[in-house]
Every structure is written in C-alpha cells, then in structure tokens.
Amino acid sequence: MVGACVSGFWDAYSSGFIIEISDDSTMNHPAVEVHFIGEPKGKGLFAVKHLKAGDVIFEESPLVCCQFAWNAVYGYLACDFCMRPLEGAEENVRRLTGKKDLVLPYPHCCPTNRESHTQCPLCGVQYCSSICRDKAWSQYHRTLCLKSHSRDLNHPLEQLNEAWKYMHFPPETASVMILARVIATVQQADDPASALHLFMQWLLPDGFQSLVALVGMNGQGVGTSPFSEWVKKVSELQLPMDEKQQLDSFIDKVYEDLNEAVGGFLNSEGSALYALQSACNHSCDPNATPTFPYSNSQLVMCAVRDIAPGDEILISYLEECVLERSRHSRQKILRENYLFTCHCPKCEAQAGDLDMTSEDESDYEDEDEGGQ
Numbered sequence: 305m306v307g308a309c310v311s312g313f314w315d316a317y318s319s320g321f322i323i324e325i326s327d328d329s330t331m332n333h334p335a336v337e338v339h340f341i342g343e344p345k346g347k348g349l350f351a352v353k354h355l356k357a358g359d360v361i362f363e364e365s366p367l368v369c370c371q372f373a374w375n376a377v378y379g380y381l382a383c384d385f386c387m388r389p390l391e392g393a394e395e396n397v398r399r400l401t402g403k404k405d406l407v408l409p410y411p412h413c414c415p416t417n418r419e420s421h422t423q424c425p426l427c428g429v430q431y432c433s434s435i436c437r438d439k440a441w442s443q444y445h446r447t448l449c450l451k452s453h454s455r456d457l458n459h460p461l462e463q464l465n466e467a468w469k470y471m472h473f474p475p476e477t478a479s480v481m482i483l484a485r486v487i488a489t490v491q492q493a494d495d496p497a498s499a500l501h502l503f504m505q506w507l508l509p510d511g512f513q514s515l516v517a518l519v520g521m522n523g524q525g526v527g528t529s530p531f532s533e534w535v536k537k538v539s540e541l542q543l544p545m546d547e548k549q550q551l552d553s554f555i556d557k558v559y560e561d562l563n564e565a566v567g568g569f570l571n572s573e574g575s576a577l578y579a580l581q582s583a584c585n586h587s588c589d590p591n592a593t594p595t596f597p598y599s600n601s602q603l604v605m606c607a608v609r610d611i612a613p614g615d616e617i618l619i620s621y622l623e624e625c626v627l628e629r630s631r632h633s634r635q636k637i638l639r640e641n642y643l644f645t646c647h648c649p650k651c652e653a654q655a656g657d658l659d660m661t662s663e664d665e666s667d668y669e670d671e672d673e674g675g676q
C-alpha cells in the first residue's frame with residue numbers, strides 16, 4: 305500500500321481547522337497533487353508517483369459530513385459526526401426485514417460497540433464515542449445544538465430541515481444540514497478567515513444558490529451498514545467447509561429478505577465534503593475509486609488499475625452499470641445530475657458516435673440517477 309494520508313479536523317486547542325497531509329510509512333512523497341487543467345474541467349488531482357492497481361492513493365476524513373434527513377427519519381441510526389452505524393448488526397436486519405426473531409450467528413463479529421456510544425447532554429444527538437461528540441462540539445455543534453431534548457418545530461434549523469425534506473423525497477443525494485455545518489464551522493473558528501478560506505474553494509459568489517451547488521457538485525455519498533460489516537467479518541472466519549457453506553446460504557437468504565423488504569435501502573446514508581476527493585474529476589473509465597473500509601466517513605481512495613506519474617486520478621460519479629451505456633446516455637445523466645458535459649478520455653474517444661439511445665437506456669434514464 306502506498307499513499308498520502310489526509311485529515312481535516314478541528315483543533316480546539318489552536319487556531320482552528322487543520323488539514324494534515326502526511327506520508328504513510330512506506331513513502332517519502334505524497335502520491336498526488338492538485339493542478340489546474342484549464343476550462344471546462346477546472347482543476348484535477350494528479351499522481352506524482354507510480355501506483356499499482358489496489359494501492360491506496362490517499363486517505364482522508366471529511367471536512368464535514370451529514371446523514372440524509374429521510375434516512376434518519378426511517379430509523380437508520382448513525383453517529384452524528386462520523387456516520388458509523390449505531391445499530392447492532394442483528395438489530396439492523398431485524399428492523400429492515402421486519403423479522404423480529406432473526407438471529408445472526410457469530411455475534412462477536414458484530415461491529416457495534418454500544419459501550420462507547422454517547423450523546424450530546426443538551427440535545428440528545430447520538431455519537432459512536434466521546435471523541436466524535438467532542439470533535440462535533442468544538443467544530444460546529446456548539447452553534448447548531450438545539451439545546452433541548454424535545455423538538456421545537458418552529459426552530460429555524462428544524463424548519464430548514466423540514467422544508468428540504470419535502471423538496472427532496474428519498475433517495476436524497478445531498479443534505480442541506482451539511483451547509484449549516486459549513487457555516488457553523490466557519491463561525492466557531494478561532495480564525496474564521498482561514499476557515500472560510502478552506503471552504504471558499506467551492507463557493508461561487510452568489511450566495512445560497514452556490515452553497516447548494518457546493519454540496520450537489522462536490523458532495524461524496526457515504527453509506528454505512530452494520531450488517532455488511534458483520535458479513536465482511538464472518539467471511540474472514542476460518543471455518544470448516546460445511547459450516548462455511550451453511551453461513552453463505554444464510555447470508556444469501558438474509559440479503560434476499562432485505563432486498564424484498566427494502567430494496568437497495570440497506571445503508572445509513574449521507575454526504576460529505578472532502579478536501580482532496582472533491583478535486584477528483586469524473587471519468588467514464590475511471591482509474592480510481594473511493595472506498596469506506598472503516599464503516600464511517602473516513603475515505604480511502606484506491607487505484608483500480610496501474611497509474612503512472614502525471615496521470616490524472618479519475619473517479620466515476622456514475623453507478624458502475626451506467627458506465628457501459630452509450631456516450632449519449634452517460635452524458636445526458638451527467639448533465640442532468642451534475643450539470644456538466646463530460647470531457648473524459650472515453651467520451652472524447654467516442655465523440656464521433658451517433659447520439660442514439662436504445663429503448664433500454666431510455667427506460668433507465670427515466671429512473672432517478674446520480675450518486676457520486
């Protein structure tokens with residue numbers, strides 16, 4: 305593994321928001337640099353060293369992240385700071401499938417550690433640990449805390465959240481509360497000018513509209529699931545063949561039940577803003593992919609094929625199955641959901657293709673796309 309480790313965190317003891325980019329132990333130089341490319345792409349992220357398929361290119365925690373409002377309403381419990389699931393794996397599948405007596409074997413593989421869970425004493429918002437609670441408080445929650453355990457529907461933040469919820473039925477692709485967190489982060493900074501500077505890279509000069517654009521165009525989707533994490537852990541157990549087969553069929557059956565009950569809605573979902581990831585442009589033939597191996601909002605960018613120094617790090621903003629569709633379909637989806645015309649190498653190479661959309665693709669395009 306090679307790569308740079310990036311973390312943005314609020315330092316309560318010094319002058320404000322710190323972004324750290326540090327080398328990991330196996331390298332002397334960071335793996336990436338931000339360069340200005342020119343119009344229409346703007347800036348992009350470029351490799352400064354050889355990376356092999358599977359390598360970690362960089363790892364970073366978000367500047368801010370936030371669970372989607374509807375996702376929280378439907379009972380997907382997540383840490384209010386890092387989005388780590390707060391439900392146990394068994395509790396999670398029981399709630400989603402409606403099967404109250406479903407029992408998950410190997411309970412020691414459940415990732416949820418209830419003993420570390422805590423809440424804001426003033427408003428009851430839940431965190432996976434006192435570390436997350438304290439980080440949230442010193443970064444933005446001192447400003448945003450509703451300071452009451454009972455809901456005041458007239459509070460401006462409640463009203464903003466409600467208005468947003470009814471403008472964006474699930475599945476959501478952005479959260480308005482992330483903007484409130486950006487503003488509160490700047491307001492709580494010991495040095496508000498530097499904090500504002502940190503977010504200014506995304507802000508265009510026309511007020512709220514540009515704030516919404518900030519989240520829509522730069523927000524990275526984050527999904528966490530205690531059941532998926534349990535599956536990952538039990539799959540690593542060294543088991544006798546027959547026990548392994550039994551476990552695999554059990555897991556398949558639970559996924560079938562989940563699919564029947566909630567379709568694709570397995571995860572606690574939200575969006576997050578990252579310093580480096582947000583500099584990654586889209587490609588319909590990406591060479592990197594963002595992953596969330598810790599089941600929280602910590603992002604690990606991995607190479608999906610070998611990358612040479614000077615190559616741009618390109619991720620896909622589209623679901624994998626869409627990447628095989630025609631240039632016309634991909635461009636239409638990107639224009640409608642991300643408001644830009646794609647100039648990735650694959651689209652440029654297919655520029656001469658006819659603007660044809662098959663019947664299947666038209667059907668697909670009718671569905672709500674997106675989800676960077």
Ligand SMILES: C[S@@+](CC[C@H](N)C(=O)[O-])C[C@H]1O[C@@H](n2cnc3c(N)ncnc32)[C@H](O)[C@@H]1O
Nearest residue numbers: 345346347521582583584585586644646647648
């Ligand atoms: C997450 S930002 C990526 C960084 C951006 N290039 C910048 O300068 O800040 C997404 C924006 O980059 C641009 N972009 C990303 N991929 C592109 C592509 N394949 N073709 C053209 N523009 C692209 C679009 O303006 C898009 O809204």
